[in-house]
Amino acid sequence: MDTRLLLGPTLVVSAILFVLGxxxxxxxxxxxxxxxxVELMLNxxxxxxxxxxxxxxxxxxxxxxxxxxxxxxxxxxxxxxxxAIFRHTQSVDLAHINLLKG
Amino acid sequence: MIQLVWLAVLxxxxxxxxxxxxxxxxxxxxxxxxxxxxxxMAAAFAVALAVFRELQQSPVASxxxxxxxxxxxxxRLSIDLAFQVDHLSSVMLLVITGVGGLIHLFSVGYMxxxxxxxxxxxxxxxxxxxxxxxxxGASLPVSFIGWEGVGLCSYLLIGFWYEVDAxxxxxxxxxxANRIGDFGVLIAMFLIWWSLGTLxxxxxxxxxxxxxxxxxxxxxxxxxxxxxxCTGKSAQIPLYVWLPDAMAGPTPVSALIxxxxxxxxxxxxxxxxxxxxxxxxxxxxxxxxxxxxTAFFAATxxxxxxxxxxxxxxSTVSQLGYMFLGVGTTAFASGIFHLITHAFFxxxxxxxxxxxxxxxxxxxxxxxxxxxxxxxxxxxxxxxxMPWTFAxxxxxxxxxxxxxxxxxxxxxxEILGAAFARGSEHPIYYVCWALGLAAALMTAFYMSRLVAxxxxxxxRGGEKSAEHLHEAPWVMTGPLVILAILTIGGGLINLPHFxxxxxxxxxxxxxxxxxxxxxxxxxxxxPSGMETTLIALAIVAAVTGLVGGYVLTTRSSIxxxxxxxxxxxxxxxxxxxxxxDEVYHRxxxxxxxxxxxxxxxxxxxxFLIDRIGVGGTARLAEGLGWLGSRLQNGQVAFxxxxxxxxxxxxxxxxxx
Numbered sequence: 001m002d003t004r005l006l007l008g009p010t011l012v013v014s015a016i017l018f019v020l021g022x023x024x025x026x027x028x029x030x031x032x033x034x035x036x037x038v039e040l041m042l043n044x045x046x047x048x049x050x051x052x053x054x055x056x057x058x059x060x061x062x063x064x065x066x067x068x069x070x071x072x073x074x075x076x077x078x079x080x081x082x083x084a085i086f087r088h089t090q091s092v093d094l095a096h097i098n099l100l101k102g
Numbered sequence: 103m104i105q106l107v108w109l110a111v112l113x114x115x116x117x118x119x120x121x122x123x124x125x126x127x128x129x130x131x132x133x134x135x136x137x138x139x140x141x142x143m144a145a146a147f148a149v150a151l152a153v154f155r156e157l158q159q160s161p162v163a164s165x166x167x168x169x170x171x172x173x174x175x176x177x178r179l180s181i182d183l184a185f186q187v188d189h190l191s192s193v194m195l196l197v198i199t200g201v202g203g204l205i206h207l208f209s210v211g212y213m214x215x216x217x218x219x220x221x222x223x224x225x226x227x228x229x230x231x232x233x234x235x236x237x238x239g240a241s242l243p244v245s246f247i248g249w250e251g252v253g254l255c256s257y258l259l260i261g262f263w264y265e266v267d268a269x270x271x272x273x274x275x276x277x278x279a280n281r282i283g284d285f286g287v288l289i290a291m292f293l294i295w296w297s298l299g300t301l302x303x304x305x306x307x308x309x310x311x312x313x314x315x316x317x318x319x320x321x322x323x324x325x326x327x328x329x330x331x332c333t334g335k336s337a338q339i340p341l342y343v344w345l346p347d348a349m350a351g352p353t354p355v356s357a358l359i360x361x362x363x364x365x366x367x368x369x370x371x372x373x374x375x376x377x378x379x380x381x382x383x384x385x386x387x388x389x390x391x392x393x394x395x396t397a398f399f400a401a402t403x404x405x406x407x408x409x410x411x412x413x414x415x416x417s418t419v420s421q422l423g424y425m426f427l428g429v430g431t432t433a434f435a436s437g438i439f440h441l442i443t444h445a446f447f448x449x450x451x452x453x454x455x456x457x458x459x460x461x462x463x464x465x466x467x468x469x470x471x472x473x474x475x476x477x478x479x480x481x482x483x484x485x486x487x488m489p490w491t492f493a494x495x496x497x498x499x500x501x502x503x504x505x506x507x508x509x510x511x512x513x514x515x516e517i518l519g520a521a522f523a524r525g526s527e528h529p530i531y532y533v534c535w536a537l538g539l540a541a542a543l544m545t546a547f548y549m550s551r552l553v554a555x556x557x558x559x560x561x562r563g564g565e566k567s568a569e570h571l572h573e574a575p576w577v578m579t580g581p582l583v584i585l586a587i588l589t590i591g592g593g594l595i596n597l598p599h600f601x602x603x604x605x606x607x608x609x610x611x612x613x614x615x616x617x618x619x620x621x622x623x624x625x626x627x628x629p630s631g632m633e634t635t636l637i638a639l640a641i642v643a644a645v646t647g648l649v650g651g652y653v654l655t656t657r658s659s660i661x662x663x664x665x666x667x668x669x670x671x672x673x674x675x676x677x678x679x680x681x682x683d684e685v686y687h688r689x690x691x692x693x694x695x696x697x698x699x700x701x702x703x704x705x706x707x708x709f710l711i712d713r714i715g716v717g718g719t720a721r722l723a724e725g726l727g728w729l730g731s732r733l734q735n736g737q738v739a740f741x742x743x744x745x746x747x748x749x750x751x752x753x754x755x756x757x758x
Contacts, residue, residue, distance in 0.1 A: 022746060025742050025746075026739065026742055026743055026746060027739075029739070034738075094737075094738045094739060095737065095739070097736075097738065098735070098736030098737055098738075099736065100734075100736055101734050101735050101736030
């Protein structure tokens with residue numbers, strides 16, 4: 001089966017995932033959920049990379065490894081920050097984390 | 103020697119520098135200061151004498167001594183720092199260094215106990231420098247250096263005792279009044295350069311005659327602006343008000359600057375630029391009328407002043423008016439003649455007054471009295487204590503009153519004669535002559551009143567101080583004696599034909615005003631019968647004034663200032679100097695203050711610039727910053743939304 005025929009549906013799935021991620025980031029107030037939504041967006045992008053890699057060579061797949069690495073690091077740092085905030089405020093509600101403002 | 107004329111300027115300059123250095127380092131080294139201060143004047147006088155002698159024998163009437171190229175501005179305008187040694191400047195040189203030297207010598211005695219002795223002599227020497235630059239300058243800019251410089255020295259010396267507020271205010275007043283006049287000179291300079299392309303005095307004379315027609319607008323404008331400068335420097339209506347206040351300075355300063363030399367600079371300038379004035383007959387009339395009016399009004403004020411120096415100050419204003427009446431009737435030589443004789447007798451009068459004030463000050467000081475040592479109502483009967491001063495001031499009084507054969511008689515008579523003679527051309531000159539004659543009568547009156555109040559009658563300063571009255575030391579009376587000799591014999595330099603003379607000064611100055619005199623009709627001859635009548639009239643006026651002043655003053659009972667009754671009627675008007683100072687205050691000072699305080703300071707500066715301009719900009723930035731800071735509200739969701747919206751917008755523009 002020609003992989004090019006799968007490009008369109010794959011991109012549609014990727015877009016749906018991405019929009020879900022964006023919507024989650026925009027509407028949810030729980031920091032961990034927001035965090036997961038960010039991961040969802042990253043993975044949507046990964047999917048796009050993979051899909052295009054079928055046409056343009058392996059550089060897209062290599063890029064996915066980078067994204068996964070960064071995502072892993074980000075998850076570690078981000079979760080640590082969220083933990084620290086939770087210890088400080090007993091809350092992971094983003095609406096309450098508003099000390100930095102003009 | 104003529105090429106070395108700059109030595110006459112250099113010596114006093116050295117004196118000023120050394121004395122200034124001493125004033126800073128060794129203010130108590132009074133002997134050194136005296137030797138330097140008076141010594142440089144003697145040297146300058148020697149130079150002046152040598153220059154004069156050489157010029158007398160020289161066939162050339164005018165030399166130009168170029169020191170260096172000062173301002174090579176363009177091809178058309180190149181100003182040298184050059185001195186013009188001619189018959190006029192050589193005479194002025196002699197008067198300034200001669201009378202100036204005597205006054206320096208007098209100051210040694212008068213200022214002996216003053217803590218600012220060195221500073222005083224530094225200023226005095228510096229004044230001589232600038233005065234010599236003024237009269238020697240070969241072009242208007244060079245003379246203008248001196249013109250401004252003497253103004254500066256005058257300011258410094260009027261406010262010499264600057265601890266007293268009134269003194270420094272008087273200095274400021276003099277400086278400001280002079281500045282108004284200086285503005286006129288500057289405008290005149292610009293106009294001359296614009297129109298003639300030269301600023302040399304000889305150039306102005308030649309080019310003016312060639313390019314300007316008689317009676318046209320340009321010479322009229324130039325002459326009037328120059329005359330504005332003269333009214334400032336020479337204390338004529340309307341700018342005379344600073345001179346009476348200038349008496350706040352030490353008395354020898356009043357003698358040197360505010361009587362003998364600086365105030366005559368205006369007369370000198372008119373003679374120097376005589377060609378401009380003769381090209382503008384209207385300007386000449388203005389000069390004559392202003393001179394006559396000043397002579398008259400200042401004399402009336404002098405009638406009712408009690409401060410001995412104020413009387414002399416108004417007398418100076420009045421006599422300067424005579425000089426302008428002289429030059430305004432194209433009797434340039436007579437104007438200069440009166441300038442010279444006036445320098446002699448007015449210096450003598452002021453120094454005599456200084457001697458009186460000196461004695462009064464010491465006597466009152468010893469008696470612990472706080473009476474004013476300058477108020478003539480506190481004096482009286484001083485002729486017994488101060489016979490020399492009395493005799494010498496008496497001579498000067500006869501001279502200024504115009505009693506023959508003293509110097510003042512001849513010079514004043516010539517000016518009045520010239521005014522009368524011009525009367526046949528224009529009746530306004532008859533008015534000037536009448537004003538001048540009336541002023542002569544009043545001059546005699548107030549001078550004899552001054553002498554009567556000071557030297558005759560009973561001493562009114564209190565018994566305790568009477569025994570401390572004493573004659574001044576020789577270093578003060580010595581210069582007075584020399585000035586008295588000059589006052590008696592000064593008339594000889596321009597003795598008219600009817601008195602058996604040859605009008606030497608008139609012939610001597612003829613080359614200076616030769617070009618100028620070609621533009622005007624010669625002064626009409628007065629028939630000899632008429633001339634005798636005029637002279638008789640002048641003598642009658644002088645004698646009437648003198649006798650009247652003496653009789654009225656000695657008959658009336660003079661009371662000391664603290665018991666003095668209120669002045670009434672016309673006397674009050676004269677005593678308050680026609681309220682001119684008050685009127686000027688209302689018309690000029692107050693509006694200026696209002697403009698400065700209310701309009702410029704409070705409205706323009708404090709409100710428009712500070713509040714609206716500077717403060718407004720700050721508040722604008724603050725407001726914009728506040729608006730911007732509303733975006734940073736701490737809500738991460740809001741940031742993300744903004745980010746998403748921004749990303750969508752960017753994508754929208756990228757993906758078409």
